[in-house]
Amino acid sequence: MELDLREIQGNVLAGFNTNMQVLIGLSVDAGRASDAAAWLAGLAPSVTSMADIREERGIMKAQLTGGTGERVWLGIGIGSDFLAQIREDLFFFDAGFTLGFRKRARPVLGDRTDQNAWRVGSPDNPLDVLLIFGSNNEGAADGRADELLAQAAAAGLRNSYRETARRIDDLEHFGFRDGVSQPLVRGIDTGGVIDAGNFVFGYARKAGENPYLPGGDPKGYLRNGSFLVFRRLAQDVGAFRDFCHRKAKALAQHFPGLTAAHLEALIVGRWPKGALTLIGVTTDPGQRPNDNAFDFPSDPLWAECPLGAHIRKVNPRSGPKDVVDVPRILRRGIPFGPPFDSDPPAERGLAFISYQTSIQEQLEFLTSAWMNSPAAPAGSAGHDLLVGRNNGPRSMPIAFPSGTVELSDDGQQWITPTGGGYLFAPGKTTLGRLTEPVAAGVGWRASKLLSKASIFVNSTLGIGGLKP
Template sequence: MISIAATALRLWGHDTSGFDPSFHGGMRDDAASLGDPIGSASRPVDWTFGTGEQDRVDVLLIAGHSEEALLRQAVERWRSMLVPCLTPVLTEYGRRRPGDKEFFGFKDGISQPAMRGVTPDGEYVSRRVIASDDPRSDLYARPGQLLIWPGSFLFGYPQQTTPLTRPGAPVPPPVPWMRHGSYLVFRRLLQHVRAFREAVKGMEQHLTQQGENVPEGWVAAHLVGRWPDGTPLTASPETPDPDISNNRNRINNFRFFASLSPTPLADTGDPPETLPAVPADPLGLACPRVSHIRQVNPRDGISEIGQEHHPGKLMLRRGIAFGPEEEEAPNADRGLLFLAYQTSIVEQFKFVQVTWANATQRPTGDGRDPIIGQDGTLETQRRIQLFAPSRRQRRCPFNGRWVVATGGGYFVTPSMSGLRYLLNIDEDAPH
């Protein structure tokens, strides 16, 4: 897959003024607003690439293969072909870790939206598993997996609006050749695993000194909002539950402000399965209101933009692990290659990062996201307020910036016809 930055488009003679304002300027220009600490010459202090003309990222190539050796061979072949024209700035090999867990030990990539629409054969693009006579079947593909109009991710398709089941007007592409294309946000996120573990241990000790009986893994789970296996705290506050985490229909089936009645599924067995009810948690007794999953996706929670507008902020995203395991190389870089597709960088990626994750008063008013929230400084001393195991509110100090952006960029990912037009392969492509 080939994705292209605004700098490359301008070098090729294209006007980018009609594109998303953030895309036009690039991620480095946005670094301060994203919360990345800024040093001399207005450069992000943590970035290891993309800070200037010599190491800017013009083109992003993404390749995948089930065999690592064959992937590396292909990458080296492409590098040798491109070197006369392009200078490699970063080469990173991502991978799936056991259980799809990121380096803090939590199952990742669980909460993804589903795309609305039907195929030319009349089949749903996203499989529907909720019983058709249940009103939730019009809103969700799987329980908890919200159906989103494709205009949130692809130009030229109906946009998300209210009511959620009614399509909005097609999202116009910034230029004709971007129809069927998307914006791609890429961030290389370094994870400080030892600092995370030490901070969690310190928080456990702090709560214990206040008379709390803190089970193993409790603090980390409450920072994230799920147990490491993916079990949501709202559905199982006391312990992980493999019956939930191993069931694709249950792992995402929860809300925050309203309880869920039993959910009947379509005929998938004999007798048909009905998922159990899930209680509401408006106060954050089970899942802290400041936890990562509530800060970046309030679901049915209250926020400054209103519940009905939350779905329009969702992205198609993926975090791909990079770097060796700790036992192989304790001091090596490791973390996530964050990728997100959307049709508005400002209203989707930037809104979620800046207005929710980095904010202390939004969306819940209980503080900054403890996992990815940043305040633009190198300060590591922070506090979080949560309901302890005793159900008493505790204000708990912790130390650490555990997830640090070390570079990234904004790109467009054209459709095949758009790419052929850019490369002057197909003169009939839209232009």
């Protein structure tokens, strides 16, 4: 089925990839849900579609080289609790989305931080709506955000979060090139091999399958939508660097000449400029066009890239793993806060954003079953020391030529989750139809009850998530 590019939000399949983004969180005032829904529905024509991005990419890029124009792209996500209030007849067979981010953060994502202290999506400031303004012109993005915030306030939506996130030469704050590996989507990217239904509702997840629509949806709202996961992850760059310095010295007996930079690369699985770690390469070989053209069967004994390295944990490719197909996500994150060297004490991190059609089977699976687990995707992988979480020390084995060494984090963490949300990023027509009367009928009510019951049973038994 052909993709409806005028309907699908642009940040989903194309990615804004602008130099900066303003992220705005809105919380709906008590008793104002239908006013808020009406305002959101009215925004539908302003939302940037995939087709808009294709048409306007040149104009947006020209802004970087002195081109005129104040182009600002807009993306929207609607939080699960708010959506359940306004569209009683739309529900999802997805425990992650249905139970919501706050309920899943601790038992599934392993996030033990105090939710009352979260910067975004705390119990007092629920993330009912996320607006993403992408631009290469910061003044224009701020102006557009201010304009919509004034309208939102009149519609009963309180501004509970605002952040300006900026790209730093495509690096995340630890200094590694990000966005090197993304799933190539069939029908969108040259050489695309992954079907769009993994990221957009209403399309097949595998060739020959039926369109994927994971919900009770009597009015047909799901098509062209996606799930948006937002996690605000603070990064302690000083702690990560100090750790690697200390450990590199300590491990030098096993690997003479081991540097902190090499150890950092082994924890990520790539060198800062994007190249995969390889035996015999002890300094960054620099960026190359084929930095993503590798697979792990060529490294069965993980002598090159540790099994617990971040990139191998979240995408073991066709190397050893405990499932047939690797769940994929489209990552649209962008750093927030200043670079470490310009202002060490400031807060910084990654505004992690991903799009997928199953929160439970994609983002949550990658996080709880692989990133946070020492024994997966392949036995003895160890923890993902970069991002993974554990209620206790984490460690990962590294195969040095002289033998395998267990690298322990000594109970330290360099990522602190500071909130976020699970949201629905609807297609443009669906957004415009948000305020239609709720569908009548017993059919959808019965299936909603069944889906709630099965989600309750699954989460009580710990299926689809770790126990707290």
